[in-house]
Amino acid sequence: MKKLSYALACITAASALGAAAPAWSAEETVKIAFIDPLSGLMGPVGNDLLRNWQYSAELANAEGWAKDVKFEIVPFDNKLSPQESVTLLQTAIDQGIHYVVQGMGSSVGIPLQQAVQRNNERNPDHPVLYINQAAVDPVQTNDNCTFSHVRLDGHVDMKVTGIVKYITENSPDTKKVYLINQDYSFGHSVAKAAKEMLKKANPDIEIVGEDLHPLARVTDFSQYAAKIRSSGADTVITGNWGSDLGLLVKAARDAGVTAKFYTFYGDNTGAPTLFGDAGTDRVYRIAAFDWDTPETQKLMEGYKQKYGGSDYWNGVGWGGIKLLAEAINKAGETDPLKVAAAMENLSVEGPHGQMTVRGDDHQVQQNFVMASWQKVDGDKVKFEQEKTGHGWRAERKFTPDELMLPTTCKMKRPS
Template identity: 45%
Template structure:
């Protein structure tokens, strides 16, 4: 009897741990929390935690609480793989990441190989911001889903707007030196050559990612080139410091951007006095007249001292909830199957769709400009008194570009 009691006591922790683990659904947030990308990573983490609180207030995922667990990857691909393995070792089966397509490329390969070797223990990779087109083309795989528009989709929208702007005569390209920056500049050259061959590209430069502290030499080149407009995919401190240098040099050109709304960006725009001269392509912004997204924005700003940079993150998490309900399961393979082809009412209004062919999400896109607010626009950015104002909307159907993905699905 004594031996039976001891055996039962030893067995209790073995049965107890899985039962406790089932009380929460943990999602690994793998992004920079130190180094040059830390300010962006911290805001992303708090945003995901805020969205998790929203889901938990509505019952979580199939009645289980959602918990966001942070893993610092220092914007480094190799470190990201170490952190991904730590997350998996801790029993986490959903990973999310966004900052850096070089990181995303490493993660999607890692997840695909891990799942091949560990049937029945698969993990999902949810990409909320890494936009290199290769991720849903040559590198596409069943376990990767992207909620941000890829850089080609964004450039298609930007150049469609720019082709109707006759004042653009001379254009400078400046981007970060990695796969995303390369995709921005190559798409810009190709699309403008087709749509506005009269525009002269007077500079085409790549610089190290998140390592430049003084962009004055780069701004001097832009100034000397005679450019009237700049296209940049720079994000984080690489955008804010670029604009700071422009302000110091008195450079007054129009900026066509992907991420001017990121941390420090609006402040730099205001300091450069570029009123309605900085344009951003995105899936949404604070001042879209849509009651539910405005209510969310107001609640987020009441808790944190920043705006919603990632409407796509809200779409991602809400679609995860919808997929678990549809699948009646928390198993990654069933969630993935439920997400394929899913149509969804997106955060800022309108219809979105997760394309089954390549797991690229499509949604309405907006071009907005940052400048002095009117009374109709309630939200400013970074307490500058300047906010985003929409100047063009691209409907979902007009954002769809073809894919070369050849998806292999699990049997």
């Protein structure tokens, strides 16, 4: 028998004491298509994110977040292919699914957003809402914004703003920066933003190298690590995720690179194991996730219980389901376009603070945390990741206002 989640266990205990569980009448199930890689090099990250959404859906169902509505996550393996993703979108629509979650790669996110928009224009009786969990090319909530798209994670420019703020505030000795990113729109955006923002913040900082490499195809980063070492870089900024990050940091460790790594996704599944002790006080990550709040710790405990000790390192599923549930309650129905309208300027309290869907562009505004990889000490680092004896220590917390940026979005709303 599968272990119950923390919330389900609590409800079961309450029922045993005579407390009645929520009564569902005329109950409706909202199915959400999860379209991301579940196999290949990026499969481990995709499967962890899938469990994150499934766990959050179970919490929502157990606690009755949406009145008379339950949620079901339906997984689709897109193999990190844009073409496969658009095909799977149509499969989901044919199955009567009106909500889609995707996030692993703007190379997928941009065409998927366009495909959702085409569907809604051509098939107004079968609309879809695309909930973007982590595809963070800024264009998706700027020039290419669409009403049927909501982004939960901060986009590239927001995160690079945080990285540059942190470097200028806390690392005045930074002189030489190396940029290495994946060769698609997201990686290009990271490199562009880093060069522009570093120059503006401190013109004396020199970009000593820049590389773009194929997404999810490199298994040996030794040549890149050698270039970083020979450049004399004291800092590396990278948007790499999944195996592309873990293997990069591992190669840098083996090559004797001593630079600090500022990352978006240092806590992605598999990466902590690969860099291990060598990442101590050298690997940083900025994310909309705070390990230290009581709410997060409760979620972590329930997740570990349910999934056999697996780590809960991302709250995107919780935030996505919570926003969706509150928007359904506000709209009084589950029509995706009515729900999208209800999401505009909607705020919910999450484990790491308030999340607000900005109405102008459907970009969620929220707190972010810069954290460094450190040994567990029972004080500032209480939770290890991937049984490494290491975890994340919060170094700087950013309020939504600190990383909020203007948008060029000209939103076209349904008539």
